[in-house]
Every structure is written in structure tokens, then in C-alpha cells.
Amino acid sequence: MTGKLIDGRAVAAAIYKTIKQEMIVLKQNHNIIPTLAVVVAGDDLASHRYVNMIEGKCREIGVSSQIHRLPSSCSQEELIELITSMNQDDQIHGVLLQLPLPALIDEKEVNSQVKAEKDVDGFHATNVGNLFLGDNTIYPCTPKGIMRLIKSTGIEIKGKNAVVIGRSNIVGKPAAIMLLNENATVTICHSRTKNLKEHVIKADILVVAVGKTDLITSDMIKEGAVVIDAGTNIVSGKITGDVEFDKAREIASFITPVPGGVGPMTIAMLIENTVEIAKKKCK
Ligand code: GUN
Secondary structure, three states, rough: OOOOOOOHHHHHHHHHHHHHHHHHHHHHHHHHOOEEEEEEEEEOOHHHHHHHHHHHHHHOOOOEEEEEEEEOOOHHHHHHHHHHHHHHOOOOEEEEEEOOOOOOOOHHHHHOOOOHHHHHOOOOOOHHHHHHHHHOOOOOOHHHHHHHHHHHHOOOOOOOOEEEEEEOOOHHHHHHHHHHHHOOOOEEEEEOOOOOHHHHOOOOEEEEOOOOOOOOOOHHHOOOOEEEEEEEEEEEEEOOEEHHHHHHOOOOOEEEEOOOOOHHHHHHHHHHHHHHHHHHHHO
């Protein structure tokens, strides 16, 4: 078996097409332009790259973006003041505080200031709680994108063995809960898991979000599995995922490439979340 590629760029493009149509309705009927405010503090290169990509995509789609780039010397009070003003501004629908924050800042404290209703990242305790309870909420972008990619294959999630590798608050944990909410039987593996292969080999759906090249070798993968690789690693200047792609593709039924799999979905989901929040304002 040679696994079919799950083309994240194509899935994202279809989502943007729908978003653009929704935005025409929002503008015509309610005079609303979805607006995303972003705060990036410090000089983390990956953060600045991500924020620049958000800015570019917003411009392309027609979502209004306000990007605040603060130096690493900024104070916690300054950040909280900025977020408070964004919370209060009716023209702003989504607020994103890019992580990590500079070392001396209490990340948890500042992040908790983002109003749950504007939390496009789905990181607020209220939104995390709703996710945990299986209630409708603002879903975190990367796991939301992962679920869309799995669904794009047409396979049924209910009753499948899903194995998630990685337990970060941003990807692994929420992805596991989303799969559970769709009635998969979910196993979460992490850095302390003993005999990783024993778990991975049982996965009908495998989600890998660790950040370690070739962590998952083809001998670990069950024949016909759907493999979602959310890893991003740079090896000799090239971007790779966490799965030994070429060999794994021979065994999987569907597999995401890196790049071009999960990556393009994250910003698509961020923009979708912003538009969904704007739509709620008209109800
Ligand atoms: N840092 C790394 N990934 C993310 C993300 O998805 N959202 C935010 N706010 N910060 C990040």
C-alpha cells in the first residue's frame, strides 16, 4: 500500500474560499470586517516568522490585522494594558498573544488576561474547559486543523484506536481530547512512555507532535493507518517532520507531508476562528 498524501495546502485553500464568502456576507449585511490583534514580544525568530505569516495571510484573505511588536524589555504591566485595551475594543474580534514571552514575564498571568470570547488560540481556561466538557468552544488552531485533515480522508473516527504522541497544551493534549470527543479510543504517549512502538503499532489514527526527526519509524506503523505529522524540524536546512516519511508512506493509508500538511492548517484555523468570533457578534 502507498498512502495517499493529505494535502494541507489544498484543504486550507478550500477553507479560505469558504471564509471569503462568509466575509462578503459579514460586510454586506453587518458592515463587519473580521479583525485580529496580535502581540509579539521579544525576539524569538520562529515567533516573528509565524506572526509575519499571519499578517500576510490576513492581508491576502481580507481579514484586518493589527500587529504589535514589542521589545524584550517590555514590562508585564505594558502587556496587560495592551491586552486589556484589545479586550475592550469592539472593532477587534480575535486577540492572539504569541508565545513564548520574554523570560521575566509571567506567561500564564499575561495569557490569562485575554478575554475568553476573543481567545482565537483557544488557550483560555474557559475554552479549554469547554473542550474538556465536549461543549462547543473556540478550538486551538493546530489540533483543530489536525481534525480537519483526518476528516478530509473520509475515514470514520468513531471506535478507532487513536494514538497521540506529545502532550503539549498547544497540540498533543487538545488533539487527544478532540479525538476522544469524536469517540475514538485514545492513547497519549510522551517522553516517559515505555516501549513507544507497543502503543504506536495499534494506532488506526496516529498524531505525532513532538519535534524529533524520525521519531516514528515505518516498522512502528500499523498497515493502513492514517498518519498526521505535526512535527517541524530543520535538518541540514530542510524542514522535516517526526515521521520517517518515505517508508511510512508505503504502510499508511493516508499521510501528511512536512511541509505542506499540518503547517498550512494552523493559520487557516486561526483566521477561521477570527471570522467565527466576528459572526457571533451578529447573532
Ligand atoms: N507559539 C507557538 N505556537 C503558538 C500558537 O499556536 N499560538 C501562540 N499564541 N503562540 C504560539
